[in-house]
Amino acid sequence: MSDVVRRVDVVEVPAGRCVGTLHEPVGPRARVGLLWVNFGYVPRDGHGGLAAQASDAMARRGVPCFRYDLPGLGDAPGPLPAQTHQFFPEVTSGRFTAVTQQLVRRVCEREQLDGLVIAGLCGGAVNAIFTADSEREKVRGVVLLEPEMYVTEPRNDDGPAVRQRRRDKVRARLPKFLSREVPFERHIDRGVGKLFSYWGWMRLLTLENRYGRFVPLPRKKILDFVLSRSELPSVTNVPLASAWTRWVADKRPSLIITAEAKLREVFFDRINTKVLAGIKREHYVHVRLTGTNHIFTTGGAVATVTSHLQSNWHLFE
Amino acid sequence: MVQHESAGPAKGAVVLAGPMTLERSHASLSWVRWARTLALNGYDVWRFDYRGVGESTGDFRKQTFAEWQDDLEAVLRVAALRHQGRVTVLGLRLGALLARTAFEAHHADALIAWDAPVSGKAMLMDMLRRKLASDYMEFAGGEKKTRDDYVQELERGLLVEVEGYEWSRALWQSAATYAFTEPTRLTGKWLAVSLDARTPPPAPFGATARIPRPVFWLQSANLVADLNELFTLTLDRLSLWSEGWATVKQERSA
Numbered sequence: 001m002s003d004v005v006r007r008v009d010v011v012e013v014p015a016g017r018c019v020g021t022l023h024e025p026v027g028p029r030a031r032v033g034l035l036w037v038n039f040g041y042v043p044r045d046g047h048g049g050l051a052a053q054a055s056d057a058m059a060r061r062g063v064p065c066f067r068y069d070l071p072g073l074g075d076a077p078g079p080l081p082a083q084t085h086q087f088f089p090e091v092t093s094g095r096f097t098a099v100t101q102q103l104v105r106r107v108c109e110r111e112q113l114d115g116l117v118i119a120g121l122c123g124g125a126v127n128a129i130f131t132a133d134s135e136r137e138k139v140r141g142v143v144l145l146e147p148e149m150y151v152t153e154p155r156n157d158d159g160p161a162v163r164q165r166r167r168d169k170v171r172a173r174l175p176k177f178l179s180r181e182v183p184f185e186r187h188i189d190r191g192v193g194k195l196f197s198y199w200g201w202m203r204l205l206t207l208e209n210r211y212g213r214f215v216p217l218p219r220k221k222i223l224d225f226v227l228s229r230s231e232l233p234s235v236t237n238v239p240l241a242s243a244w245t246r247w248v249a250d251k252r253p254s255l256i257i258t259a260e261a262k263l264r265e266v267f268f269d270r271i272n273t274k275v276l277a278g279i280k281r282e283h284y285v286h287v288r289l290t291g292t293n294h295i296f297t298t299g300g301a302v303a304t305v306t307s308h309l310q311s312n313w314h315l316f317e
Numbered sequence: 318m319v320q321h322e323s324a325g326p327a328k329g330a331v332v333l334a335g336p337m338t339l340e341r342s343h344a345s346l347s348w349v350r351w352a353r354t355l356a357l358n359g360y361d362v363w364r365f366d367y368r369g370v371g372e373s374t375g376d377f378r379k380q381t382f383a384e385w386q387d388d389l390e391a392v393l394r395v396a397a398l399r400h401q402g403r404v405t406v407l408g409l410r411l412g413a414l415l416a417r418t419a420f421e422a423h424h425a426d427a428l429i430a431w432d433a434p435v436s437g438k439a440m441l442m443d444m445l446r447r448k449l450a451s452d453y454m455e456f457a458g459g460e461k462k463t464r465d466d467y468v469q470e471l472e473r474g475l476l477v478e479v480e481g482y483e484w485s486r487a488l489w490q491s492a493a494t495y496a497f498t499e500p501t502r503l504t505g506k507w508l509a510v511s512l513d514a515r516t517p518p519p520a521p522f523g524a525t526a527r528i529p530r531p532v533f534w535l536q537s538a539n540l541v542a543d544l545n546e547l548f549t550l551t552l553d554r555l556s557l558w559s560e561g562w563a564t565v566k567q568e569r570s571a
Binding site: 004008021041045048050052056074084087207293296297298299300302 | 374538
């Protein structure tokens with residue numbers, strides 16, 4: 001049995017009902033707690049149970065830890081868009097900021113805490129930044145795992161049926177002898193579409209595409225060329241980058257953990273180069289993990305992240 | 318453990334036995350929606366996490382199918398306190414294997430299995446295949462391993478990380494005793510729903526339902542997947558069984 005007691009918790013705030021788990025601290029209780037928010041659409045324990053494991057570990061050090069499902073996710077009731085590609089644009093534009101801010105205040109008040117550190121992965125990190133920027137008094141720090149600093153990759157709505165209609169339209173204008181379907185036409189069409197896809201190339205260069213390993217490219221050089229260091233990438237989530245800049249400029253504590261050379265880290269670094277230029281990064285630690293994936297389910301990342309959280313907690317004390 | 322109380326007088330109880338690890342994470346939204354749907358249709362519903370997974374405490378490395386079987390049976394006992402003789406166990410993936418064993422051991426009065434794996438080992442091998450795909454992406458220059466390599470490591474007592482969880486030899490070996498064969502209990506109240514191309518058992522014990530691809534426990538492309546066909550089919554069968562239970566109850570009270 002675990003030595004840390006977990007308690008189910010329901011918090012009603014004006015923006016909705018949050019259903020969560022409180023990890024009771026062992027020994028003397030710290031005045032600052034740790035709050036985990038959903039990793040994207042994933043339930044509150046996180047991929048591989050990361051949030052739950054890390055909360056147990058921090059509770060053993062006396063830090064009260066909280067993990068909540070925000071409205072619509074996990075156990076918490078609420079509306080959700082039907083598909084993931086509709087959900088992420090909402091997250092990156094701050095869908096959960098208001099509810100998380102209300103949650104932070106309510107939990108601090110009820111638990112008599114001075115403040116909370118907000119932690120999350122991917123969309124959760126986005127939520128952490130927005131909330132931290134809007135709730136300076138109670139948010140004492142952020143733990144950002146794989147923060148997604150760009151606007152969500154737009155879905156290509158040109159599905160097979162749309163592309164077929166487009167081809168038919170072109171064909172109707174051609175002389176009859178040219179209007180027959182070319183062998184492998186669909187495959188060629190799809191391949192050409194991928195060849196000119198910005199995100200397709202980004203995934204290939206950051207090895208997030210299964211074929212990336214076979215491409216003998218000087219990835220670093222191409223990335224340097226594609227993402228100019230002097231300009232903000234065109235896909236930057238500008239409101240998020242602004243909130244992040246304000247947070248760092250104010251010397252508020254931040255622990256960032258990214259998967260080395262992966263898509264989120266590449267953009268995080270490039271955007272930081274521009275927006276944090278000239279800003280002294282104090283109380284700021286960036287850890288890069290090798291041999292893991294975006295959701296930290298390989299390479300022993302669950303334990304590694306927990307260990308970094310423990311060893312860097314002094315940032316928030 | 319979470320209980321969803323029925324809207325109005327309950328027709329019976331349904332205990333949901335879910336999938337494990339990352340399959341649990343992906344299935345979560347649909348699983349909760351299904352629990353709420355059942356409650357709206359007049360059933361008291363219990364769902365829970367196995368030890369070491371999700372909201373339940375415990376070290377995953379110490380868990381086996383037998384521990385999780387105990388967890389399921391403990392929840393079934395709670396449900397039976399309120400609904401003696403009217404408890405259905407409904408399992409998905411791992412849950413289907415555990416549910417079948419619980420049903421055979423008379424811990425439940427009816428069984429519904431959604432996408433039951435052929436066996437525990439086959440299910441774990443499926444997960445190891447996904448691990449290989451993940452290795453392939455992440456460790457471009459590293460040593461290439463096969464599923465057999467991982468199986469050997471498990472057999473030797475090493476821990477193997479799969480989708481963020483560390484599997485132990487005990488977990489691996491415990492899967493060997495689980496297979497989804499047709500239950501031998503003669504109540505007739507069981508249904509295996511095939512959600513892939515596999516042929517289900519003959520009617521009335523087997524059925525097929527179409528669900529969107531990729532399936533909801535492997536990916537979350539559809540946050541609100543259209544599972545109407547599956548939900549309707551299952552509710553129809555539950556309704557049929559609960560009519561029988563209502564008759565028995567009336568006879569008893571008479």
